[in-house]
Amino acid sequence: MRYISTRGRAPALSFEEVVLTGMASDGGLYVPETVPELSRDDLADMAGCSYAEIAFRVMKPYVGGEIDDDIFRTIVRDAYATFSHDAVVPLNQLDANHFLLELFHGPTLAFKDVALQLLGRILDHFLAKRGERAVIMGATSGDTGSAAIEGCRHCDNLDIFILHPYQRVSEVQRRQMTTVLADNVFNVAIEGNFDDAQAMVKASFADQAFLNGTRLVAVNSINWARIMAQIVYYVAAAVALGAPHRPVSFCVPSANFGNVFAGYMAYRSGLPVERFVIATNANDILHRTLADNDFSKQELVATLAPSMDIVVSSNFERLLFEAYERDGEAVAALLERFQSEPAALAEAPLARLRERFASHSVDDATILEVIREAHHRTQEILDPHTATGYRAAECERGDEAVPMITLATAHPAKFAEAVVKAGFPGVPLPPHMDDLLEREERYTVLPAELAAVQKFVAENRR
Numbered sequence: 101m102r103y104i105s106t107r108g109r110a111p112a113l114s115f116e117e118v119v120l121t122g123m124a125s126d127g128g129l130y131v132p133e134t135v136p137e138l139s140r141d142d143l144a145d146m147a148g149c150s151y152a153e154i155a156f157r158v159m160k161p162y163v164g165g166e167i168d169d170d171i172f173r174t175i176v177r178d179a180y181a182t183f184s185h186d187a188v189v190p191l192n193q194l195d196a197n198h199f200l201l202e203l204f205h206g207p208t209l210a211f212k213d214v215a216l217q218l219l220g221r222i223l224d225h226f227l228a229k230r231g232e233r234a235v236i237m238g239a240t241s242g243d244t245g246s247a248a249i250e251g252c253r254h255c256d257n258l259d260i261f262i263l264h265p266y267q268r269v270s271e272v273q274r275r276q277m278t279t280v281l282a283d284n285v286f287n288v289a290i291e292g293n294f295d296d297a298q299a300m301v302k303a304s305f306a307d308q309a310f311l312n313g314t315r316l317v318a319v320n321s322i323n324w325a326r327i328m329a330q331i332v333y334y335v336a337a338a339v340a341l342g343a344p345h346r347p348v349s350f351c352v353p354s355a356n357f358g359n360v361f362a363g364y365m366a367y368r369s370g371l372p373v374e375r376f377v378i379a380t381n382a383n384d385i386l387h388r389t390l391a392d393n394d395f396s397k398q399e400l401v402a403t404l405a406p407s408m409d410i411v412v413s414s415n416f417e418r419l420l421f422e423a424y425e426r427d428g429e430a431v432a433a434l435l436e437r438f439q440s441e442p443a444a445l446a447e448a449p450l451a452r453l454r455e456r457f458a459s460h461s462v463d464d465a466t467i468l469e470v471i472r473e474a475h476h477r478t479q480e481i482l483d484p485h486t487a488t489g490y491r492a493a494e495c496e497r498g499d500e501a502v503p504m505i506t507l508a509t510a511h512p513a514k515f516a517e518a519v520v521k522a523g524f525p526g527v528p529l530p531p532h533m534d535d536l537l538e539r540e541e542r543y544t545v546l547p548a549e550l551a552a553v554q555k556f557v558a559e560n561r562r
């Protein structure tokens with residue numbers, strides 16, 4: 101399997117090379133040169149398989165033989181053994197045809213664990229094989245950071261630098277990161293927002309001189325392996341509900357767009373998906389683009405669903421590449437325009453997106469209303485991100501014969517502010533975290549300046 105850039109001007113890479121990098125040298129993101137097929141027979145054969153077995157089968161073509169099958173099976177099995185639910189990502193039926201896909205049973209209680217438990221192990225494998233060290237730089241609005249630290253902290257060959265926006269993540273999210281006192285883990289609170297942190301990480305990939313030759317690796321969803329691992333749960337959920345014999349729809353709380361893009365890849369491989377509903381919070385660029393062709397930056401606002409407080413949505417580029425029928429030049433031109441002025445998609449690509457995607461934006465007041473309403477109807481307390489999905493799914497439910505699967509992206513215990521504001525006493529943390537609020541914290545506050553961040557990384561890496 102070869103991987104090519106969405107901007108068409110970077111060299112194609114192998115799986116190993118793609119995992120050990122971040123962005124393409126032309127500023128684009130890597131995608132598989134050809135989309136592996138999941139035939140109806142492949143899907144039918146997965147019925148009754150364990151999550152780890154489905155994961156192995158779905159991801160194998162993307163790995164392209166670059167990890168020995170037995171080793172890859174062990175990596176996959178070990179990654180999902182860290183989840184607290186036997187089904188790894190159980191489906192919870194809310195009513196006749198609305199299901200929650202619970203993605204929060206991993207060690208840090210958000211969907212990011214699904215990919216980062218795996219990525220940490222894959223990085224370990226490749227770096228050990230090469231006898232190389234690497235530096236990870238990641239940007240987080242709260243969930244990727246802790247999942248990346250948890251997934252990579254045991255890897256001797258890695259130093260991990262995670263940038264989070266100062267005072268803009270929940271207390272539980274911050275403590276999940278800052279109470280890990282391992283020698284190779286560095287938390288930086290940036291005096292800015294997530295977009296500032298993400299821009300600094302991307303700029304560091306474009307200019308790695310500050311690392312004096314050490315490899316820089318991404319743990320954000322710009323890294324293809326993140327998307328690859330997330331494709332699996334779309335397949336597992338659809339198969340559990342009758343694929344390939346019956347189609348399903350998915351509703352996905354979205355921001356950096358890695359999650360829903362993984363679902364789109366599953367669809368492109370052959371999974372029968374009728375529709376994807378994109379749910380956003382008040383940072384609604386994805387909804388404005390789909391609904392009004394308004395692809396313009398607006399000021400980032402802090403919401404009750406802080407992990408989705410993102411304006412520059414990295415993986416939308418991967419979907420644009422498909423919508424523009426893999427015309428990298430057109431994608432590059434559109435994204436260059438978007439950086440400096442309001443942009444719009446050309447008619448044909450937009451029409452292609454609208455064939456498969458619907459969208460809905462949910463403000464803070466509605467998030468609180470939904471948490472109360474969903475609890476009344478289902479006895480579940482939703483986290484605020486999942487609440488955006490629940491509302492979008494309820495509004496966009498189409499054919500009642502097609503199950504709607506809303507992705508539950510985080511555990512409500514991570515977001516006490518929204519839960520308490522909605523009128524509940526809060527949700528207890530699971531036992532492995534019950535002393536989290538008493539643990540010692542360590543982090544460094546830095547201005548949102550690239551030079552300051554790169555100096556910190558260069559001085560502290562081992």
Ligand SMILES: Cc1ncc(COP(=O)(O)O)c(C=O)c1O
Pocket residue numbers: 210211242243244321353354355356357358359360407408485486509510
């Ligand atoms: C809890 C939660 N829900 C939803 C999202 C949005 O996912 P994505 O960025 O893949 O669109 C994120 C992070 O981005 C998140 O942490």
Ligand SMILES: N[C@@H](CCOP(=O)(O)O)C(=O)O
Pocket residue numbers: 239240241242243244245319320321322355356358407408414
């Ligand atoms: N919501 C994310 C933002 C980063 O997204 P990623 O999927 O690109 O890592 C977070 O919680 O950090």
